Amino acid sequence: MFGTSGIRGVVGEEVTGTVALGVGRAVASEGARRVVVGRDPRDTGRALVDALTAGLRECGADVVSLGEVPTPTVARAVEWYGADAGVSVTASHNPAADNGLKLWTGDGAAYVGSAQDAIARRVREEEYELVPWDGYGNCMRSRRARGRHVDAVVDAVGGAAAGDLDLDVVLDVGNGSGRITADILRRLGCRVLTLAAEPDGTFPSRPSEPTAEHCGTLRRVVAATDADLGIAHDGDADRMRAATADGEFLSGDTLLALFARDVADRGDRVAVPIDTSIAVDTTLEAIGASTVHTKVGDGHVAERTRESDVVFGGEPSGAWIWPDRARCPDGPLAAATLAELVARRGSLADLAAEIETVPLRRTNVETDAKREVVAHVAERVRDRYTNVTDIDGVRVDVDAGWFLVRASGTQPIVRVTAEAGVESEMESLFETAVELVEEARAAVAAPASD
Numbered sequence: 001m002f003g004t005s006g007i008r009g010v011v012g013e014e015v016t017g018t019v020a021l022g023v024g025r026a027v028a029s030e031g032a033r034r035v036v037v038g039r040d041p042r043d044t045g046r047a048l049v050d051a052l053t054a055g056l057r058e059c060g061a062d063v064v065s066l067g068e069v070p071t072p073t074v075a076r077a078v079e080w081y082g083a084d085a086g087v088s089v090t091a092s093h094n095p096a097a098d099n100g101l102k103l104w105t106g107d108g109a110a111y112v113g114s115a116q117d118a119i120a121r122r123v124r125e126e127e128y129e130l131v132p133w134d135g136y137g138n139c140m141r142s143r144r145a146r147g148r149h150v151d152a153v154v155d156a157v158g159g160a161a162a163g164d165l166d167l168d169v170v171l172d173v174g175n176g177s178g179r180i181t182a183d184i185l186r187r188l189g190c191r192v193l194t195l196a197a198e199p200d201g202t203f204p205s206r207p208s209e210p211t212a213e214h215c216g217t218l219r220r221v222v223a224a225t226d227a228d229l230g231i232a233h234d235g236d237a238d239r240m241r242a243a244t245a246d247g248e249f250l251s252g253d254t255l256l257a258l259f260a261r262d263v264a265d266r267g268d269r270v271a272v273p274i275d276t277s278i279a280v281d282t283t284l285e286a287i288g289a290s291t292v293h294t295k296v297g298d299g300h301v302a303e304r305t306r307e308s309d310v311v312f313g314g315e316p317s318g319a320w321i322w323p324d325r326a327r328c329p330d331g332p333l334a335a336a337t338l339a340e341l342v343a344r345r346g347s348l349a350d351l352a353a354e355i356e357t358v359p360l361r362r363t364n365v366e367t368d369a370k371r372e373v374v375a376h377v378a379e380r381v382r383d384r385y386t387n388v389t390d391i392d393g394v395r396v397d398v399d400a401g402w403f404l405v406r407a408s409g410t411q412p413i414v415r416v417t418a419e420a421g422v423e424s425e426m427e428s429l430f431e432t433a434v435e436l437v438e439e440a441r442a443a444v445a446a447p448a449s450d
Contacts, residue, residue: 001120004297004409005110006102008091011044015091015099017051019123023087023101024055026122028137029129032056032084036104038066038074038145039089040177040236042201044099048089052101057137059129065141068199070177070237073149075108075328080148093209093234093317094410096202109306109327110299149332150180154187156325157336165189165343170230170243171335172218174208175200178237181332190339195221201235208235210318212249215241223247229348231335238298239318240334244349252316253277257284257355259320259334262341263312264289271304271313271321273297274392275404275417279358295392297409298329359426360419365437369444370407370414376440377405396433400425403433414441 001007007023009015027035035056039045045068053063064081066074071088078086086104094100103111103119111119122128154162165188172195173179179199182192195218196205206214210232222230222243230243243249257280260270266288272280273296281291292310294300298321301313305323313321319329326333342348367373378394387397393406393415401420408415414437418430 001123002111002116004295005092005299006088006100008094008098008100008410010097011099015048015101017047020048020051020089020101021055022123022126023103023119024052025059025128025130026119027085027087027103028056028059028061029122029127030118032061034062034064034081034083036064036066036074036077036081036083036086037089038069038071038077038086040071040091040201041068041175041199042091042096042099042235045089045201048099048101052087052089053139057139058131060131060135060137062137063139065139066145067141067143068177069146070149070180070332071102072238072326072328072330072332073145073180075104076149076152076326076330077145078104078106078108080145081142088236090236092236092238092410095207104328107327109302110297112297112299112303146180150183150187153184153330153333153336156333157340158188162187163189165339167191167228167339167343168226169193169339170195170218170222170225170227171197172206172210172215172230172232173197174210174233174235175203175205176208176233176235176237178233178331181231181233181237181335184332184336185339188336188339193221193225193227203235210234210239210241215243215249219243219247219249229339229342231338233331233335234318237331238329240320240331240338241318242338242348244352245347246349248349248352250348250352251357252318253279253360254352254355254357255318255338256280256314256316258341258351259314259337260284260289260312261287263322265311267309268311269307269309271301271310273301273315274389274395275406275415276316277358277360277419279356282356293391296406302327358419358421359423360417361426361430362415362417363434364408364413364415365434365441366413367441367444368412369441370412372444373414373437373440374405374407376443377436380436380440398429401429403429405433405437
């Protein structure tokens with residue numbers, strides 16, 4: 001039921017009003033007495049919020065409805081409104097036809113592990129604690145959370161220096177919920193040019209996921225103007241990616257290394273998923289810090305940041321977590337933090353050039369049988385390689401480098417990553433991994449064609 005970032009899928013198929021109703025009932029039945037609810041700009045979110053809210057209220061929970069806001073606003077608002085949980089109705093970076101639900105704990109971290117399992121079990125078994133007619137929860141609407149989010153980020157990043165950043169920034173909202181980043185950056189002293197800032201859940205300007213391919217307009221505008229950097233968000237603004245002044249779209253691994261290096265000291269650790277480049281390890285080793293690997297998914301990264309020596313967590317996909325500020329991935333916070341870093345330390349291109357890169361390739365292979373494909377690959381590699389890790393998917397480490405094959409937790413694809421110190425060796429590992437996936441896909445599909 002749950003993937004790496006909550007529940008996601010095509011509306012009317014995997015995600016329905018019935019699913020939202022059940023999740024609402026389950027969250028309240030697990031003991032949540034007050035729940036914060038918000039959604040991204042997808043029109044289907046309105047009906048799903050209605051169903052979710054009905055489920056919460058008929059099991060006795062009060063609801064604080066925030067309307068259309070960034071997902072990190074929902075996560076932060078759990079604490080602001082004294083709630084026990086939060087639910088974002090969003091499919092984040094997924095296509096417009098999708099939607100989903102992401103659950104937040106009392107301290108603003110994503111549900112993982114046993115907390116997810118408890119919700120899934122109640123929905124599966126339809127085990128709910130329905131209350132009598134006079135025990136229904138109330139619903140209040142609040143439009144203050146967006147402003148509180150702006151204030152919180154400005155205070156955290158700018159402090160007494162708020163208004164001092166002298167930067168020109170191009171912000172690609174991608175028709176999502178991230179337009180509050182413009183308010184934050186302006187409060188910090190930046191001049192901001194926005195692209196696709198009107199919320200539209202069909203994402204007409206570009207696909208929701210902020211990749212180099214999708215953000216061509218951002219890169220061109222930054223390069224053609226006097227902008228110091230470009231910022232891009234996904235549909236619900238939990239992700240943040242960036243471009244340098246000359247329009248180069250930075251890899252997520254480079255951004256992760258920059259953020260980690262800026263916050264970590266000797267002896268500190270940084271939580272990263274298993275598909276992260278060794279460039280991050282190398283960067284941190286130079287200052288006496290280190291990484292700790294997790295499963296892919298910001299909830300798993302956030303869980304490790306509960307450990308006292310883990311000072312930062314991030315994913316190359318664009319999710320960044322500063323646990324002393326918020327335990328959720330917060331795109332507006334990341335954008336402001338990056339702007340402050342550039343203002344303090346110099347151009348983003350120069351900062352990125354300090355990160356030693358390693359040849360790395362990532363690709364996606366579409367399949368409706370993603371878990372079966374990965375299982376098939378796992379069987380093959382255990383017979384061929386000695387160092388195999390199955391913390392998330394299957395990772396193979398060899399002397400030259402490594403490759404990882406894992407099922408996406410949010411889309412019908414298998415993700416393939418390969419990395420090595422030498423380009424030719426990386427390409428060889430990459431080709432091997434893709435070949436294994438293609439063979440597995442054919443093998444899994446073969447019975448259906450007989």
